[in-house]
Amino acid sequence: MIAGVVAAADGPDFLAARMQMALSLGWHIIVACFGVGMPAMTLFAEWRGHRTGDLHYALLARRWARAMGVLFAVGAVSGTILSFEMGLLWPGLMGVYGEVIGLPFSLEGIAFFIEAIFVGVYLYAWDRLPPRAHMLTGIPIVVAGVASAFFVVSANAWMQRPTGFQVSGGRIVDVDPWAAMFNPATPHLTVHMILAAFMVTGFVMASVYAVAMLRGRRDRYHRLGLLVPLAIAAAVTPVQIGVGDWAAHSVADGQPVKLAAMEGLFRTGRGVPLHLGGIVLKGELRYALEIPKALSLLTHWDPDAEVIGLDAVPPQDRPPVNVVHWAFQVMVAVGFALLALSIWLGVVWWRRRDPPRSRWFLRAVAVSGVASVLALESGWIVTEVGRQPWVVYGVLRSAAAVNPAPGLVWGFVLVTVVYTVLTIATVYVLRRLAADQPVPVAPQERDVTSFRIV
Amino acid sequence: MPLPEIMLGVLWVGLTAYVLFGGADFGGGVWDLLAGRAEGGRPRRDLIEHSIGPVWEANHVWLIFVIVLMWTGIPPVFAALSSTLYIPLTLAALGIIARGAAFAFRKVSTELPQRRLFGAAFAFSSVATPFFLGTVAGAIASRRVPAGIAKGDLVTSWVNPTSVVAGVMAVGTAAYLAAVFLTRDAQRVGDERLAEDFRRRALGCGIVVGVLSAAGLAVLAWDAPRLFAELTSGRALPLLVLSVAAGLLSLVLLWRRAYVAVRLTAALAVAGLLWGWGVGQYPELLPGVTLRDAAATDSVLAASLGALAVGALLLVPSLWWLYATFQREHTAPAAREHDRR
Numbered sequence: 001m002i003a004g005v006v007a008a009a010d011g012p013d014f015l016a017a018r019m020q021m022a023l024s025l026g027w028h029i030i031v032a033c034f035g036v037g038m039p040a041m042t043l044f045a046e047w048r049g050h051r052t053g054d055l056h057y058a059l060l061a062r063r064w065a066r067a068m069g070v071l072f073a074v075g076a077v078s079g080t081i082l083s084f085e086m087g088l089l090w091p092g093l094m095g096v097y098g099e100v101i102g103l104p105f106s107l108e109g110i111a112f113f114i115e116a117i118f119v120g121v122y123l124y125a126w127d128r129l130p131p132r133a134h135m136l137t138g139i140p141i142v143v144a145g146v147a148s149a150f151f152v153v154s155a156n157a158w159m160q161r162p163t164g165f166q167v168s169g170g171r172i173v174d175v176d177p178w179a180a181m182f183n184p185a186t187p188h189l190t191v192h193m194i195l196a197a198f199m200v201t202g203f204v205m206a207s208v209y210a211v212a213m214l215r216g217r218r219d220r221y222h223r224l225g226l227l228v229p230l231a232i233a234a235a236v237t238p239v240q241i242g243v244g245d246w247a248a249h250s251v252a253d254g255q256p257v258k259l260a261a262m263e264g265l266f267r268t269g270r271g272v273p274l275h276l277g278g279i280v281l282k283g284e285l286r287y288a289l290e291i292p293k294a295l296s297l298l299t300h301w302d303p304d305a306e307v308i309g310l311d312a313v314p315p316q317d318r319p320p321v322n323v324v325h326w327a328f329q330v331m332v333a334v335g336f337a338l339l340a341l342s343i344w345l346g347v348v349w350w351r352r353r354d355p356p357r358s359r360w361f362l363r364a365v366a367v368s369g370v371a372s373v374l375a376l377e378s379g380w381i382v383t384e385v386g387r388q389p390w391v392v393y394g395v396l397r398s399a400a401a402v403n404p405a406p407g408l409v410w411g412f413v414l415v416t417v418v419y420t421v422l423t424i425a426t427v428y429v430l431r432r433l434a435a436d437q438p439v440p441v442a443p444q445e446r447d448v449t450s451f452r453i454v
Numbered sequence: 455m456p457l458p459e460i461m462l463g464v465l466w467v468g469l470t471a472y473v474l475f476g477g478a479d480f481g482g483g484v485w486d487l488l489a490g491r492a493e494g495g496r497p498r499r500d501l502i503e504h505s506i507g508p509v510w511e512a513n514h515v516w517l518i519f520v521i522v523l524m525w526t527g528i529p530p531v532f533a534a535l536s537s538t539l540y541i542p543l544t545l546a547a548l549g550i551i552a553r554g555a556a557f558a559f560r561k562v563s564t565e566l567p568q569r570r571l572f573g574a575a576f577a578f579s580s581v582a583t584p585f586f587l588g589t590v591a592g593a594i595a596s597r598r599v600p601a602g603i604a605k606g607d608l609v610t611s612w613v614n615p616t617s618v619v620a621g622v623m624a625v626g627t628a629a630y631l632a633a634v635f636l637t638r639d640a641q642r643v644g645d646e647r648l649a650e651d652f653r654r655r656a657l658g659c660g661i662v663v664g665v666l667s668a669a670g671l672a673v674l675a676w677d678a679p680r681l682f683a684e685l686t687s688g689r690a691l692p693l694l695v696l697s698v699a700a701g702l703l704s705l706v707l708l709w710r711r712a713y714v715a716v717r718l719t720a721a722l723a724v725a726g727l728l729w730g731w732g733v734g735q736y737p738e739l740l741p742g743v744t745l746r747d748a749a750a751t752d753s754v755l756a757a758s759l760g761a762l763a764v765g766a767l768l769l770v771p772s773l774w775w776l777y778a779t780f781q782r783e784h785t786a787p788a789a790r791e792h793d794r795r
């Protein structure tokens with residue numbers, strides 16, 4: 001896998017820049033998912049607690065809000081680094097095309113502002129506002145979180161399907177920022193990402209309570225802590241499978257070479273098979289399980305349809321096939337496994353209004369958190385590595401966009417060290433938070449020296 | 455007014471807000487560093503944490519706002535700056551991570567060793583980050599970042615007299631603003647002793663920053679003569695005068711314990727400096743690159759400015775409400791916690 005990336009690189013600094021971007025984005029994307037999904041879950045628990053007077057919901061809401069405070073802070077700073085890195089690492093992209101994707105980023109700035117303001121109020125003024133007013137302050141967080149995801153991903157979608165500009169003599173002359181923002185990849189990419197955020201949040205949160213329940217804590221508090229996020233994630237999962245199919249069709253239309261890499265298809269042809277597994281050796285996919293005509297059927301709803309292969313472009317214009325092919329398979333496999341888990345919960349719930357009692361169910365939920373993150377990262381690798389060697393698909397090569405200054409390798413080393421420490425500290429703090437017994441009245445306020453225990 | 459000028463003006467408003475509000479949050483970290491030993495410094499640290507907690511994330515967004523407006527409004531300048539100055543910008547970015555994460559981690563930690571560790575990370579990065587951002591400002595002000603991608607010297611562009619002065623000034627003004635704001639915060643929660651303590655710090659820091667500014671002007675005369683000329687005899691002179699007058703008035707107000715009024719004058723002193731630099735350098739953004747050369751196409755500027763105008767309708771009342779909510783409180787966290795023990 002690493003070899004595939006190295007082969008596509010043009011030197012150590014270019015490789016370092018790509019790895020640094022991959023590390024900081026791959027890190028941020030996880031926290032960002034919680035930024036999108038967690039406010040909704042927390043608000044739902046708070047609302048249920050208020051409506052039913054069930055203290056367990058209220059406790060869950062407060063506990064989640066505390067974790068949300070940490071995750072939001074870490075997400076805010078790790079997201080800021082990305083906006084720095086856009087210029088530090090890819091000045092060739094931003095210096096020319098920065099203005100084309102400026103509009104969604106400006107809108108994202110506003111959305112993030114709203115999010116940060118209301119997160120401040122929601123977390124710190126919990127006991128200072130009446131319950132109804134407090135819940136209302138949570139709504140802008142949910143809306144702005146989803147909107148942020150939409151705007152950022154629409155800018156990324158533009159890199160996949162660049163539209164809305166004219167180039168003349170190396171300069172951008174005519175920009176339609178709205179057309180750039182609503183490019184052909186925006187609809188499916190944004191929906192796919194936002195749903196993924198709810199899946200990751202739901203499965204990860206549920207997995208924490210599944211682990212606790214496997215350790216014997218099966219009280220109502222833990223059962224609700226598992227059920228609420230899991231139910232939301234399970235409801236989203238079947239929709240996500242459908243959106244994934246929609247996304248694949250769109251990629252087949254707009255980025256056929258990426259689709260060929262996802263499927264490990266080297267030769268253009270009619271009635272092509274679907275490859276499961278396999279590895280690319282010497283320009284050929286080997287050891288793959290073939291399902292005859294299935295790829296043609298899946299991409300064009302016609303078993304004899306033509307599907308474009310990697311041979312449509314010269315080798316230097318192809319993405320690293322092993323990475324993209326395997327990332328795609330992992331994402332799809334995990335997606336279907338999560339679908340199976342969702343169906344299990346749905347069927348048992350439908351029959352007896354209670355989640356499955358089997359320990360295997362709890363084990364599956366405990367694993368689903370890590371699995372959903374794996375699917376998230378794989379899907380993101382498919383999107384971004386599959387776009388290579390282009391930073392703007394078909395327009396600008398990544399190697400032409402990178403900062404030519406020497407020493408980027410050392411920046412990457414430093415960033416890796418910092419992110420390692422950050423990861424350890426974040427996991428440590430979140431684990432401590434989960435192990436903490438008392439839950440303060442307000443999640444953030446006055447917990448410095450002492451707090452009243454609910 | 456033409457669109458590029460409006461865009462630059464909005465960008466500078468964002469930068470001013472970041473320096474005033476985000477800067478004060480960094481300054482809080484500076485005072486956290488200088489608060490003393492764990493037990494003795496506890497009331498100071500609690501007040502700092504209490505003041506920064508609900509607002510720092512919103513204040514931090516101004517930086518993202520400035521960066522995004524740069525690549526949207528003046529993309530070639532953004533590319534030139536971030537490529538030539540990638541070393542201080544990377545260090546500032548890592549400082550931002552350390553500051554924000556450590557602050558949030560300390561907030562939820564209860565045991566002393568962890569609080570110490572996260573507190574140290576928070577405090578040191580609160581000094582380092584504004585310093586590196588200041589060196590970037592110095593690099594631009596002393597015309598050391600040429601147009602084009604990575605065309606400037608990777609080291610001397612930000613390791614030079616103007617950059618060092620700007621870096622130290624950034625830390626100094628951040629600490630000064632924080633001390634001024636914290637004085638009133640301490641008074642509002644009813645802790646007069648703490649208010650006195652921060653008043654002394656604000657006075658001392660104000661004098662240091664004043665002397666530094668004078669020294670900084672001398673450095674500019676030698677290292678950035680063009681900007682110096684504009685500041686001392688050109689268009690920017692009124693703003694420099696405003697800054698100096700507001701700075702001196704702030705010292706008087708602090709001396710007379712007018713803690714609310716001094717918030718305004720201290721902010722004016724800092725903003726005057728910032729706008730003096732902006733007006734002094736306008737319209738040249740980089741050597742040989744004017745605003746007109748670098749500005750994005752009008753369709754982009756119009757769309758982004760329009761979006762921001764609509765966004766401002768949502769943002770301004772929300773921000774106002776955020777600050778009002780947390781400035782309204784009249785109870786003392788420290789005193790109350792002492793009672794509870």
